Amino acid sequence: NAGVMQNPRHLVRRRGQEARLRCSPVKGHSHVYWYRQLPEEGLKFMVYLQKENIIDESGMPKERFSAEFPKEGPSILRIQQVVRGDSAAYFCASSPLDSPYNEQFFGPGTRLTVL
Amino acid sequence: LAKTTQPISMDSYEGQEVNITCSHNNIATNDYITWYQQFPSQGPRFIIQGYKTKVTNEVASLFIPADRKSSTLSLPRVSLSDTAVYYCLVGLSGYSTLTFGKGTMLLVSP
Numbered sequence: 001n002a003g004v005m006q007n008p009r010h011l012v013r014r015r016g017q018e019a020r021l022r023c024s025p026v027k028g029h030s031h032v033y034w035y036r037q038l039p040e041e042g043l044k045f046m047v048y049l050q051k052e053n054i055i056d057e058s059g060m061p062k063e064r065f066s067a068e069f070p071k072e073g074p075s076i077l078r079i080q081q082v083v084r085g086d087s088a089a090y091f092c093a094s095s096p097l098d099s100p101y102n103e104q105f106f107g108p109g110t111r112l113t114v115l
Numbered sequence: 116l117a118k119t120t121q122p123i124s125m126d127s128y129e130g131q132e133v134n135i136t137c138s139h140n141n142i143a144t145n146d147y148i149t150w151y152q153q154f155p156s157q158g159p160r161f162i163i164q165g166y167k168t169k170v171t172n173e174v175a176s177l178f179i180p181a182d183r184k185s186s187t188l189s190l191p192r193v194s195l196s197d198t199a200v201y202y203c204l205v206g207l208s209g210y211s212t213l214t215f216g217k218g219t220m221l222l223v224s225p
Contacts, residue, residue, distance in 0.1 A: 004158070033213075042202060042215035043159065056212060091158045093213075102149040102208060106158025 002027065004107035006092050012113045013082050021077040021110045025094030032075045033104060034060075034067055037089045049075060082114045119203045124220040133190045135219050137203030140184045147208040148179060148186045153200045153218070162201075163188070164208070190221075198223045 005024040013019050025032050030050055035043040045059040049069035060067065064082075069075040079086055089111050093104035120138040127133045139148070147166050151159040163170055165177040165186070176189040190197060200218040 035213075035215075040217075042217050043213070045212045045214065048212060059212075093158065101161070101164045102147060102204065102206060102213060103161040103164070104213060106160065109156070109158055 004092055004094050004105050006090075006107035006110050008110060009108060010111050010113070012115060014115050015083055016081050019079040019082050019086070019112055019114075021079075021090050021092075021112070023075040023077070023092030023094075023107060025075070025092070026096075026105050028096065029094035029105070030097050031095045032069050033093045033095075034075075034077050035091045035093065037091060037109075039088075043091060046077075079112075082112070084114045087112055087114045119205055119216050121201075121203050121216065121219045123217065124222065126222050126224065127193055128224050129194055130192050133193050133197070133221060133223075135188045135190075135201055135203075135221070136185055137188070138185045139203070139205045142183050142205050145207055146205050148177065148183075149204045149206070149213075150175070150177065150188045151202045151204065151213075151215070153202065155199075159202065159215070166208075193221075193223045195223050195225065197221065 007022050032049045034046040037043045047060045047067045048056040052071050064080045066078045089109045091106050091109045093106045095104045147164055149164040150162040152162050153159040163175050163177045165179055167179050170177045178187045200220050202215050202218040
């Protein structure tokens with residue numbers, strides 16, 4: 001009964017490179033969320049997706065960041081031309097279709113370091 | 116979205132009961148109160164959710180007074196493994212976006 005899986009767990013990129021973060025939700029969950037956590041801070045919402053649709057991307061920077069959740073395969077958070085300020089932990093969460101609670105299941109996160 | 120205020124940190128000893136209070140003065144009528152726990156280098160984990168009065172599960176209890184302007188997460192007989200950051204969130208039940216503050220860092224000592 002696997003939970004949310006994220007890979008890689010750690011990612012190092014140089015400024016200007018691209019970072020691709022993958023998230024496989026809990027089996028049967030159709031909602032995926034991405035959050036970013038800076039050191040000593042709480043998580044900040046970035047984007048909410050359902051299969052093949054972006055529902056809410058109000059927390060995602062307009063430039064360089066994109067997200068997708070294709071019909072088949074994991075959800076991808078893509079950061080182009082990374083800068084040092086992108087260094088953070090990126091968490092993916094999933095929830096079932098009709099959750100009565102504010103319960104999201106979080107993955108272990110991907111720690112991105114930009115050199 | 117209702118803003119929450121909670122202590123930055125708390126200290127306790129094994130076996131004690133810990134109560135973490137969260138203030139949410141401008142909570143809306145339809146908002147629920149949810150608590151998450153986050154261990155170092157891990158994603159947050161849902162603990163409990165409530166609307167009013169008292170909610171209890173196998174992990175914790177949540178006390179919410181009648182005016183709902185605050186709530187208290189109660190952890191009975193904490194152990195070292197309860198050392199974590201605890202987040203209080205306020206929002207619509209089942210809503211898609213979770214808004215996390217800085218949370219309360221609970222340190223449990225032997």
